[in-house]
Amino acid sequence: MNCIILDDEPAAIAILERFIQKVPNFQHLRSFYNPTDALAFFNQQPVELVFLDIQMPDVLGTELVKLLPKGTQVIFTTAYSEYAVEGFELRATDYLLKPISFPRFLEACNRAIENRISPHFANEYFFVKNAHDWVKIIWKEIQFIQSDGNLLYFHEKDKKIITRMTLKDIIPQLPVGQFIRVHKSYIVSLSAIRKIERHQLHVQNAIIPITNSYKDSLEKHFGLK
Template sequence: MINCIIVDDEPLAAALLEKHISRIDHLKLAGKAEHAMEAYQLLQTKSVDLMFLDIQMPHLTGIEFLKSLTRKPPTIFTTAYRDFAIEGFELEAVDYLLKPVTFERFFKSVERVLRHRTDSREDFIIIKTEGMSRKVLIQEIVYFESHGNDIKIVLISNETLISKRTITDMESVLSGKGFVRIHRSFMINSQFVTAFNNHEVLLGSYHIPVGRSYKSEFDAFVARVSKGSI
């Protein structure tokens, strides 16, 4: 889901964009603003993945507003004038839409955003191992195991990596990415679970013990499995 905002002082233009947004399942309207200061407040209080930004607005133009932002969300300019196109693209705008914005043109612009998000979806961590910094795809990690003062990382390819990290460190880095700490020495990727009981979890041919002190984490994991939400 892409949270977006509309920044436009023209009610009819904003209403048309809102209608277009409602027709695309992956878009969710997080808020509307009529000028730069209202837009700034939205950016401070909302999680914004995409901004539809008018150029000709009171107080600050859309271009001036975007230039003023330290963290710029992906932005699609909307305007009745062609004159600002070059400057808009210099600000690395996703697109530049001329009013009145047709749904066909709007959809092509949003499709560009969706395609970029898909291309950027690859998630990875950097692990130092054997004197090298290595990129490891998160979806290829089966489990982590404490290994003396190091950590052992077992991959879906059965390859094992040793790195000077801790499970607690990796637990923090991978929070919310489907990994579950079920033992003082083990953290598993829940996507690879094939079976479990109160004492162990099976990840294919790997048998991982469940630690007593991690019973609450394990119970939460079981509850998610029961709801089909791991």
């Protein structure tokens, strides 16, 4: 399960990062101090779980959670117990009071795993408009998705499907943990990657550029750093 941390306290982030490293099958993608940066990250790749502080400058975590993509699980981390009722009304996966012990943290992680549902992956396919027709696309057959302005190109092994959409439109619909953004114009199926080089990667029938701003998440996913 991949996750990010959003908290305005460096010490709190350090503790959560250390705890996540101890949990099997949990992947820490990024930590953020700023809600704006965290929200922008959701446009880069799907995120399954957010460890979210409540009392932050400019915006409360209980307000921010309403802006997250549908299906994102949230574990609130806060020093203020008075937000607990509101947290659960927002269907938070769990509510951790600081200082957080590791056993309690692990309990929350186990709950997230039990709740692990990707609503966009419930169906193995979806339809897009191609000219005057609706064309069926099967997630598992996608090699990579390429953006060109307001057009998206879905590249499969032996065909390409074009539709009028943007990457911002499609990212919230991607099956969690199946795709990753590697460039402002490219999203790649993780299972299709055959080779990763310094500035590009290979899928079965194409070479895809990688930019530095996305390379860190890619390398972390495969345990390359």
